[in-house]
Amino acid sequence: MSRTHIRALVHHRSLRRAVRVVVPLSALGVILLAPRAAHADAVDGVYLAANSLPVVIANLRRLIMGLLFAVATLFLVLAGVYWATAGGDPSQVDKAKGALRNALIGYGLAVLAPVLLELVRGVVGG
Known part of the structure; x- marks a missing residue:
């Protein structure tokens, strides 16, 4: 150099x-x-939360459902890829079945998310 x-x-x-x-x-x-x-103007008072509890729970419900659907769709795509590339290999087929099972669990949790959040809302008292 x-x-x-x-x-x-x-x-x-x-x-x-x-x-x-x-x-x-x-x-x-x-x-x-x-x-x-x-x-900051302190005349109006202090607000600890910008939204009420029902609004926060509705936003949380949308967020959780979106995340669960996205992850479940990812597992569904992975299951399809594993199954398509298995070529008759039993371990790959088992891997695909496991990913498909995880996708179905994710979709089930996404569908149950509103019910679970309503339960939390009932406990909290909102």
Whole structure:
């Protein structure tokens, strides 16, 4: 390696190190220089939650159902891939059946999520 190549490499490494330090420090500076909470109006009172309990439970229900359906669909696709690529291998077929079973459990939990959340709402008293 030539000297100019080594110098360029060292310069590149030092530049990367400088960026690794400067970017987080500048982000911290922006956060500290823009304190929005200090200018909050305390006349209206303090609100601990932006939504009521039924709204929070409805949002939670949608989130849980969406996640469960997404994961169950992923397992369903994996089961199909395992089954299609099994080629008669019993271990691959068992793997596909396990993924299919997990997908069905996920879909079942997604369907039962509203019932379970209503149960929680009844216990909490919302």
